[in-house]
Amino acid sequence: MVFFALTSVFFGGTFVGAKAGLTAVPPLLLLGLRFDVAAIVLGGYVLWRYSPSALRPRTRDDLVGILATGFVAVGVTNALIFVGQQYVTSGVSSIITSLNPILTPVFAAALVADEELSRQGAFGMLIGLVGVALVVSPDPAQLMGGAILGKVLVFGAAITGALGSVLIRWADSDLSASIRTAWGVPIAAVFVHLLSAHADESIASVVWTPTAIASIVYLGVFAGGVAYITYFTLIDTTGVIRANLVFYLVPVIAALGGWLLLGESITMVAIVGFFVIFAGFAVIGSEELTYRELERSMNQFAS
Helix, strand or coil: HHHHHHHHHHHHHHHHHHHHCCCCCHHHHHHHHHHHHHHHHHHHHHHHHHHHHHHHHHHHHHHHHHHHHHHHHHHHHHHHHHHCCCCCCCCHHHHHHHHHHHHHHHHHHHHHCECCHHHHHHHHHHHHHHHHHHHCCCCHHHHHHHHHHHHHHHHHHHHHHHHHHHHHHCCCCCCHHHHHHHHHHHHHHHHHHHHHHHCCCCCCCCCCCHHHHHHHHHHHHHHHHHHHHHHHHHHHCCCHHHHCCHHHHHHHHHHHHHHHCCCCCHHHHHHHHHHHHHHHHHHHHHHEEEECCCCHHHHHHHC
């Protein structure tokens, strides 16, 4: 429960941090700097906590888990979101990104035999998606029309995010979530910096204001290092279907953060949306999803 709350808060704060940072830093470069800081934080953490022998990938499953984490779930997914948001509003982007929990059971059904979603769970997810729509309240004209490219890119991010998280479970690596993430984030950083260079983004164009620095620190340390550890640990310990429910709370946290820190307004419809999302969680939480060896995963993380 603590990890779920931390992941939701820190991922939700990404919207506020990115919005502040994008005034001074190009989008892909900002994302690359976020991963640079996160890689340093994660690397220092695992070097402090684990022995050198525990850090080494030893099997094909370990390598698949690292690539699924760094390249698919972190690198490609975030790059598609950051590029796609240049063409669509944040509201439309939030709606499309929130399809992640809906897509996750589709990939899980094909790749992970120990997770299944009942009709009640699916109904709860649909309620949550309705709540997200109320929180974001995008202009229907923007949702149905507008730039197709941006929507395709953001929808691609929802697909790769869901697929990457399921691939992590499918790999069933013996590496802890922290170690796997510490290996994966530098891969994401290299990938995004290559994209940034291809887009002719330059570090010389960055205006190093206190706001820009604070944005990079928040995105790298909290929305990066800490949130990635808690999120990928959730995947290992609670299953990918429940872990990805955090993406229903991200728009809620983003709306509250924008209200508190950026002076943005919250409408009565959005408040209703908050309660609808929580109702969806209540429906899902009233039943048990089937997980294999949940206790073993929890013990593995504790060790």
